[in-house]
Amino acid sequence: MAKEASLFASRLRLELGVRNRFHARGRPHVESYGNPPVIVYAPEEDKRHGNFFDAAFAAISARPEWSRRFDKIHAQARSLPKSERKWRELDSSMSSDALLMNVFCTPAVNESPEVRRMLGVDVHEIGEKEIPDQERPEFGWRARVPLANDRFDRTEVDMRWGGVLVEAKLTESDFQNCHSMLIEPYRDLDVVFERELLPRAQIPTGRAKASAEFPEDYSQEEIIVPGDEWQPQTSEIQREFISGYASYQLIRNVLAAYAQNASFCVIHDARRPDLREAWFEVMSAVKSAAMRVRLKVLTWQELAAVLPDELREFLGAKYGIVSPGEAAPPVEAMSGLYTF
Numbered sequence: 001m002a003k004e005a006s007l008f009a010s011r012l013r014l015e016l017g018v019r020n021r022f023h024a025r026g027r028p029h030v031e032s033y034g035n036p037p038v039i040v041y042a043p044e045e046d047k048r049h050g051n052f053f054d055a056a057f058a059a060i061s062a063r064p065e066w067s068r069r070f071d072k073i074h075a076q077a078r079s080l081p082k083s084e085r086k087w088r089e090l091d092s093s094m095s096s097d098a099l100l101m102n103v104f105c106t107p108a109v110n111e112s113p114e115v116r117r118m119l120g121v122d123v124h125e126i127g128e129k130e131i132p133d134q135e136r137p138e139f140g141w142r143a144r145v146p147l148a149n150d151r152f153d154r155t156e157v158d159m160r161w162g163g164v165l166v167e168a169k170l171t172e173s174d175f176q177n178c179h180s181m182l183i184e185p186y187r188d189l190d191v192v193f194e195r196e197l198l199p200r201a202q203i204p205t206g207r208a209k210a211s212a213e214f215p216e217d218y219s220q221e222e223i224i225v226p227g228d229e230w231q232p233q234t235s236e237i238q239r240e241f242i243s244g245y246a247s248y249q250l251i252r253n254v255l256a257a258y259a260q261n262a263s264f265c266v267i268h269d270a271r272r273p274d275l276r277e278a279w280f281e282v283m284s285a286v287k288s289a290a291m292r293v294r295l296k297v298l299t300w301q302e303l304a305a306v307l308p309d310e311l312r313e314f315l316g317a318k319y320g321i322v323s324p325g326e327a328a329p330p331v332e333a334m335s336g337l338y339t340f
Contacts, residue, residue, distance in 0.1 A: 020093040039093040056105040096170035114306040137161040143256035146187040169268040177201040178248040197285035199246035265296040
């Protein structure tokens with residue numbers, strides 16, 4: 001499954017790279033030094049940004065609690081040409097956080113009863129007309145997940161909207177692996193999960209976090225592995241492996257939803273069936289049927305079906321995200337070069 005996940009992720013990264021090379025024409029941007037390169041956009045003088053739908057970027061700029069997401073510096077800025085302005089993670093064409101904000105910061109989207117119903121966000125009913133409440137999405141929301149020692153893990157959730165927590169994925173390799181000591185101190189672990197059914201992973205001890213061309217792989221936390229300092233002279237064959245947990249982000253966010261009496265939804269790309277399988281593996285370990293019905297999964301493509309036409313055109317051209325049954329807009333550079 002790891003090889004399949006790598007294949008799905010690399011194919012999607014390749015397609016997004018080609019699409020964004022076309023989308024970036026006439027817009028301020030740079031290409032990373034990687035192979036293949038990643039397109040990274042810069043803000044424009046007329047308060048636009050090549051990585052964002054215009055209506056979404058205008059709404060982000062008008063709300064300080066949203067625009068603060070641009071404070072996060074690009075984790076692999078060394079792989080990019082130098083600039084007077086420090087590169088941000090939201091500048092990256094591969095950023096799942098940027099895709100999330102492109103969709104949910106667009107005013108017509110966060111005011112839409114159809115979108116709210118799809119995610120399970122509360123709406124108010126007045127007579128025969130449904131009127132959504134005025135609550136707006138929160139990005140990078142800090143949950144309080146109880147630990148057994150009466151402390152809390154202030155984990156970051158990609159988005160909180162009403163009573164729904166959301167984890168957004170695009171080109172990330174997986175949901176991160178971690179050592180057992182990061183999972184097992186959670187107070188509600190055995191209340192929520194059948195521990196023996198949770199997905200496991202073999203983790204090399206004392207490794208350094210690998211340099212990544214795609215910062216979204218590490219957009220929330222470092223992958224923490226207990227052990228001695230990594231020794232550069234130690235080969236992969238010589239390293240020891242310890243048993244840990246796979247899909248750490250999912251396990252942690254389910255526990256956050258349980259503690260907050262909230263729902264939890266994973267939104268991923270339909271071209272990443274590996275991510276859906278990983279989510280189903282975690283869901284199958286949940287003990288309570290009452291908790292399982294609060295767990296959801298959506299694809300960006302399913303969501304696109306209820307989005308405004310102009311936003312759908314933007315997502316189709318830049319990301320290849322279209323409603324189920326529709327064909328993504330062709331990109332000329334793909335013809336004869338790549339097969340997706």
